[in-house]
Amino acid sequence: MGGTHNSEPEPYPALRVRALESLLIEKGLLSSDVVDKLVAIYENDVGPMNGARVVARAWVDSAYKQRLLADGAAAIAELGFGGRGGGDKLVAVENTPTVHNLVVCTLCSCYPWPVLGLPPNWYKMPAYRSRAVLEPRTLLREFGLELPESVEVRVWDSSAEVRYLVLPERPAGTGHLGEAELARLVTRDAMIGVARVTAAAPAR
Amino acid sequence: MGGTHNSEPEPYPALRVRALESLLIEKGLLSSDVVDKLVAIYENDVGPMNGARVVARAWVDSAYKQRLLADGAAAIAELGFGGRGGGDKLVAVENTPTVHNLVVCTLCSCYPWPVLGLPPNWYKMPAYRSRAVLEPRTLLREFGLELPESVEVRVWDSSAEVRYLVLPERPAGTGHLGEAELARLVTRDAMIGVARVTAAAPAR
Amino acid sequence: MNGVHDLGGMQGFGPVAREPNEPVFHADWEKRVLAMNVAAMTQRLYNVDEFRHGIERMGAAHYLASGYYEHWFAAVETLLIEKGVVKRIELDVRTAALGANPAAHPRRDDPALSARLLHAVRAGSAAKSEAAPAPRFRAGDRVLTRNTHPAGHTRLPRYARGRHGAIERFHGVYTLPDAHAHGRGRQPQPLYSVRFEGRELWGESAEPGAWVYLDLWESYLEPA
């Protein structure tokens, strides 16, 4: 590699990817239906809706919340979530009135796939990865989240196979909502730690 | 700027440079003869042959050598060298049987223009700048210079307006040579510190 | 490796650019790269640490000028060639052939392979915690990270080297990426979450009341 096709026009990667795919298929290491089914998993089956169900359950069921904080992987498996891309260790970190958690991977782009799906581009790009550990408050302010100095910021830099899920604070005024309704309020950004959950349902 | 013309074809910088040049000429801040004369200075008047004269003088005149080590800028001015691109401070560092000096600029490409001219590309590129401070012995080995562990390596990272010139060791077997003949042995690489001077005249 | 991938604390990359209603994929080829890589790792053609180091070995300018799936593809290509799964010349020839005749090499299904791979993906196949060796540190212990600059893969980022922290928790015993990325086996070690005060990492440039938690293997740490 070594930067040799830096300035190739856009069709080039697409063509070379198809070429490699066709070679792997010929060698019996891949098949077209494998591609289709894997893509379908990451487009349809895993995504922030999984994490939102975990969060909502933790909000309404304090025993579940304790299990989630004690062993994240086991707790999400109760809801049927797991599999590749999440390590075998998931750690849920809880936001409180005095502690705010934020997740990043400075060395690559580790992310809790089983509960959040594939990461958004901004999570993978240099701006977020470089700044989250050095100036988290400034970064959060850009995301629209102004934290008072009395709130401690904890940045989780995922450098190993352990993945992190932020358990956001349950917003005030949601006492009348059921678990499914609560899950609809929980956004991907809140579970990464760059937003709060609000009682108004988010635009999806 | 911001990387916007990364993948432009080669003619682009040339055209934009000519455009800026023509605008500066119109504004009275530049003229074609200024360009010609400045280029002529750096193509003809300054270069390693200046530094070689300084080194040869230091080898044959121990009083000059002491003045060079005490105040490099004043000593090179005795030979008519100076001007922009060298700061007002030049420090000559002397190689001995137990000390080898090497010059780099990790943050940009500072270089002693009045005595060595404009730097070669390798001096300005990331490989040299990144490695000279971390693994100087390995780097020097690649340049063909194997230093025993008993020789201390001193790497001068030029982060300020101070510029460094390595005063190489005079090779054995040159007792019969005069100052002008000695100067012909002294290479740019030896004055950066990536080579020794040898008694055989270098290819130029 | 002190490469440009080690981005923690770097500056000059500007604001975070977000895309409203971002799709899961931005181009069809990205889907194919995802599938290829998952299929290759599931079949153990290379491991995740070799994969990450494959990305780190990209040219620095290329790394910074390209996105996530280009990084993935760079590593997939590098590793499949190095492992002898495909030959570079094969890939060059096939790329040229597809350029000349895009309709060549139509889809081919393999239900048996598909069932096997999908089962493995759903089960997960990432590093599992092992029983030994026993952890040297306990929660609350003060530690000093090593100031080390290995040429190969490591998960100790540059910004956290030679810094004092405290053990937050013991995660279990996991494969050491520094070994596993370079064909030196798994060499499992205790893995800890270690907390660092912002000021210890960034000096006077630290923001107040900010802590960084890093997952670090035992050999990265000394008692302090």
Place this chain on the structure above:
Amino acid sequence: MNGVHDLGGMQGFGPVAREPNEPVFHADWEKRVLAMNVAAMTQRLYNVDEFRHGIERMGAAHYLASGYYEHWFAAVETLLIEKGVVKRIELDVRTAALGANPAAHPRRDDPALSARLLHAVRAGSAAKSEAAPAPRFRAGDRVLTRNTHPAGHTRLPRYARGRHGAIERFHGVYTLPDAHAHGRGRQPQPLYSVRFEGRELWGESAEPGAWVYLDLWESYLEPA
């Protein structure tokens, strides 16, 4: 600024590529960039610290993918536009016009300007040492560099922050680049050569018997 220009100790750039019988310039436009920059600084359109920071502000991928005179030109263009000497639109229009008619805008001499600039270049116009303030440290004093990560220009490289060294010599009193690059005046300070043992900088990865000498301003240092 922790940018990709701060290359000391980075890895992955491969061997040093040397060119036998390298010419002073590789293209005509490089000569013009050199002349423009020297002429601009000699006329104080911007200062050398603004110039260096102009290069540091390039996009990281662009910086690593381009060479010395492209770096120079990026900074020259950025600064002349920021200082109002030329307008970006003027430059865009002129570039397009020259593309359409390369013979336009022939050479124009100005012997008076030429004489004035060449005299200044020969005399040199770099930072001169000033008398005050008096230096706080003497040769041999042990110092600790500050662990600081300013967003702007600095000449304290990342690899030498928070490290112990010893004063090698006092150079004189010089303009502080951290201020001068940002329109905050010269703020002259004592400048020292400081020596660091390889092991202090690189830990176990240091080569034996290797020392690094850095020129550092007094405010980068604390007594140790």
